[in-house]
Amino acid sequence: MQRIKEEIVRYFRRLYEQGTINLFEGNISARVGDVVLMTPSQQNKETLLPEMIVEMDMEGNVKGNVLRPSSEYRMHLALYRLRPDLGAVVHTHSAFASAFALAGKPIQNDMAEMWMFYGGEIPCCAYGEPGTDAVFADFERYFVKEDKDAVLLANHGLVTAGRDVEQAFSKAEAVEKLAKITVLAQLLGGEQPLPPGGADVLLARCAEVRQKNREVRK
Numbered sequence: 001m002q003r004i005k006e007e008i009v010r011y012f013r014r015l016y017e018q019g020t021i022n023l024f025e026g027n028i029s030a031r032v033g034d035v036v037l038m039t040p041s042q043q044n045k046e047t048l049l050p051e052m053i054v055e056m057d058m059e060g061n062v063k064g065n066v067l068r069p070s071s072e073y074r075m076h077l078a079l080y081r082l083r084p085d086l087g088a089v090v091h092t093h094s095a096f097a098s099a100f101a102l103a104g105k106p107i108q109n110d111m112a113e114m115w116m117f118y119g120g121e122i123p124c125c126a127y128g129e130p131g132t133d134a135v136f137a138d139f140e141r142y143f144v145k146e147d148k149d150a151v152l153l154a155n156h157g158l159v160t161a162g163r164d165v166e167q168a169f170s171k172a173e174a175v176e177k178l179a180k181i182t183v184l185a186q187l188l189g190g191e192q193p194l195p196p197g198g199a200d201v202l203l204a205r206c207a208e209v210r211q212k213n214r215e216v217r218k
């Protein structure tokens, strides 16, 4: 438990240092059995300590901690309920991904290697007021039916998930990079799609990678 709390603090600070989130923004959680560990609400990332990470059950009841979890804790719990294979969730407001979220547009992914790990598109959920259940109204559609591990939240930001904090963090990093590359490609005249059949091959490899990830989690 202590190791995971330290990991959350380390990656949370890294998101801040990358400029992905401001001093009091964003959140990370990790699930360990029926316990969810989460970054606290309104705490400065530079002075955040592992013992300040909030522990709660799957219903959001906080255990022995005076700090409140981030206001988006219901979004994280909803995702763990929908996808028992997930061990961590990261939420950021990174600039390029958020630009797509603000435009209400999915990020079309035609970058070959990213395709294998993240699938063909990062969809954009309908707008929901931050901190309310409306934020995650589209999660079942995208995270379960379409089996995505990353979505944009309209007019808000990005959510990524993985088997552990490292993986969820790396997806947030990758989606931000993809969003940046896509914007730059658009300035150069637009993205070129993968060649015919290219996406199908990658889709099969993507399914293989995801299956392996799930087996590691079990």
Ligand SMILES: [Zn+2]
Residues within 6 Å of the ligand: 026, 091, 092, 093, 130, 156, 157
């Ligand atoms: Zn947010």
